[in-house]
Structures are given as structure tokens and as C-alpha cells.
Amino acid sequence: MNQLDLNPAGDHIVRAMALDGKVRMTAIRSTEMVAEAIRLHGLSPMAAVALGRFMSGLQLLSMDLKNSSDSITGIIRCDGPLGGMTSVVEQDSRVRGFVLAKHLDTQLRSPQKFDVAAVVGNGVLTVIREQAGAKPYAGSVELVSGEIAEDLTYYLAISEQIPTILGLGVLLNGDGVKAAGGYLIQVMPEAGPEVLDYLEQRAGGFPDVTFLLEEGFTPAQILDLFAGDENIEYMEVRPSSYACTCSRERMAKALMTLGEADLAELREDGDGANLHCEFCNTNYHFDVEELGQLHLAKTTN
Numbered sequence: 001m002n003q004l005d006l007n008p009a010g011d012h013i014v015r016a017m018a019l020d021g022k023v024r025m026t027a028i029r030s031t032e033m034v035a036e037a038i039r040l041h042g043l044s045p046m047a048a049v050a051l052g053r054f055m056s057g058l059q060l061l062s063m064d065l066k067n068s069s070d071s072i073t074g075i076i077r078c079d080g081p082l083g084g085m086t087s088v089v090e091q092d093s094r095v096r097g098f099v100l101a102k103h104l105d106t107q108l109r110s111p112q113k114f115d116v117a118a119v120v121g122n123g124v125l126t127v128i129r130e131q132a133g134a135k136p137y138a139g140s141v142e143l144v145s146g147e148i149a150e151d152l153t154y155y156l157a158i159s160e161q162i163p164t165i166l167g168l169g170v171l172l173n174g175d176g177v178k179a180a181g182g183y184l185i186q187v188m189p190e191a192g193p194e195v196l197d198y199l200e201q202r203a204g205g206f207p208d209v210t211f212l213l214e215e216g217f218t219p220a221q222i223l224d225l226f227a228g229d230e231n232i233e234y235m236e237v238r239p240s241s242y243a244c245t246c247s248r249e250r251m252a253k254a255l256m257t258l259g260e261a262d263l264a265e266l267r268e269d270g271d272g273a274n275l276h277c278e279f280c281n282t283n284y285h286f287d288v289e290e291l292g293q294l295h296l297a298k299t300t301n
């Protein structure tokens with residue numbers, strides 16, 4: 001195997017195996033991803049912490065997406081002031097997302113800790129996996145804490161039956177992001193109960209992921225520290241990023257899916273059509289002439 005660069009610059013995700021192949025581990029640094037989400041959406045600190053945790057958590061689940069059409073979508077619907085959030089992760093841990101309440105006021109649980117649970121409230125987490133060659137799979141669970149990491153852990157235990165230890169964190173510095181990331185530790189089916197016991201022991205008292213990132217730990221070093229296994233085997237290191245998939249062509253295709261009567265009505269309206277991408281806050285305008293071309297393409301197909 002080629003020597004992996006375990007410490008690339010910028011956001012990245014690392015996958016490793018430990019404890020004789022009985023434990024699958026993934027860790028991410030997502031600092032720039034969260035900064036980009038803040039920039040695109042104009043997020044308040046409170047909204048940035050909630051969305052940043054959620055998006056980083058979905059990225060941790062993305063290592064087995066192998067095809068360009070594969071994706072994992074996470075949706076939180078909740079009754080707290082946050083309102084809800086949606087995120088989609090694709091191959092190479094490219095992620096996009098949005099939160100309904102972008103300008104939420106800060107609520108603190110302690111002087112250093114944002115109270116995400118307080119703004120989420122009660123609700124439901126849905127995860128949809130779409131992978132080439134497999135039937136789409138959707139699972140939903142009630143939120144157990146609203147702190148996001150616990151909710152994703154509960155989802156994985158209940159819906160996907162995988163015992164998981166998951167840590168997520170977003171640390172802000174004024175309006176900027178000081179550190180963001182997370183780790184995901186999963187026990188393989190063949191492992192005995194002693195493996196999970198050992199991992200739960202390691203998890204008790206394990207430092208906050210943002211503390212470690214701020215101290216200069218790389219995702220690979222975070223996994224190393226967690227595993228306490230000198231034979232940890234690093235399998236893969238990949239860059240990860242915020243990336244929206246919208247484009248003018250895609251928006252035109254969406255318009256083409258409208259019924260002929262609706263398209264004709266939009267044309268006659270005279271103002272053209274405005275489409276908005278929630279994931280990157282981009283507006284697309286189609287003027288009457290362009291709508292006419294789309295309409296013509298539709299009627300002649």
C-alpha cells in the first residue's frame with residue numbers, strides 16, 4: 001500500500017481500522033466547511049454550531065459512498081426555534097446543507113457551550129441512503145437529545161443496528177470558526193461485547209473533539225488517541241468540502257418538469273421565473289425568452 005499522507009492541509013477525513021479489524025473508525029476536520037456554510041447562508045453563531053455539527057456528522061457517514069450518484073440525506077424536523085435542517089453528503093464527503101432559522105439567538109448551556117438541544121427541542125431525524133445497486137433506504141428516529149451527536153448515534157443503533165460512538169463539535173471565535181470536526185467509532189458485527197466495553201471506557205473522559213483540533217491534533221491523531229492501539233491501520237485519507245451541485249442546467253431541467261400549462265403560464269406572466277437553491281443561497285433567473293425556449297423544447301420532445 002502507498003504511504004498515506006496522514007496530515008494534509010485543510011479539511012479532510014480519515015478512515016482507519018483498529019483492534020484486530022474489529023473497530024471501524026472515521027474522523028474529520030471540517031473547519032473550512034463550517035466557515036463556508038456561515039459565509040453562504042449568513043448564519044448566526046447559534047445556527048452555525050447546530051448546522052455545522054449536523055453536516056460534519058453526515059460527512060462521517062459518507063466513507064462508503066463509492067459512486068457519483070450515491071448520497072446520504074439527513075433531515076431534522078423539530079419544534080424548537082431552529083425549525084429544522086437538511087443536509088446532503090455525496091461521494092468524497094462533499095456536503096451541502098441549510099437550516100431554517102439562520103439568525104437564531106445564542107443560547108448557552110455553560111459559558112463555553114452552545115445549547116443546541118434548547119433550540120432544537122423535540123423532533124424527528126430522518127436519514128435517506130441512496131447507493132447505486134441498492135434499494136434506497138430511509139430510517140427515522142425521534143430525537144433523543146437534540147445535541148445532534150447523540151441523535152445520530154441513536155439513529156445508527158436503532159435504525160442501522162450498528163453500535164456507535166460519535167463525537168461532534170464546532171468551536172467559534174467571534175464570527176469565525178476556530179475548529180470543527182468529529183469522530184465516528186463503530187464496532188464490526190463479529191466483535192464481542194468486550195470490544196464495545198473497551199471503547200465505551202475510552203469514550204468516558206475523552207476530550208472534546210474541538211479541544212483536540214484546537215490543540216493541533218489531526219483527525220488521524222484523534223483516532224490514534226481514541227483507539228489506544230499501536231497497530232491501528234489507516235486505510236484512507238480524503239479531502240472533504242462544502243460543495244453544492246446546483247447549476248443553471250439543473251434548474252432548467254427542474255423547470256422542464258413543470259406541466260406544459262404551468263410553463264405557458266410562467267411565460268405569459270412576463271416576469272420570467274426565479275428559482276432559488278436553498279443549499280448555497282443562489283438565485284437563478286430565467287427570462288421570458290429562455291422560458292419560451294424551454295417550453296418549445298418540451299413540446300417538441
Ligand SMILES: [Zn+2]
Nearest residue numbers: 244246277280
Ligand atoms: Zn446550490
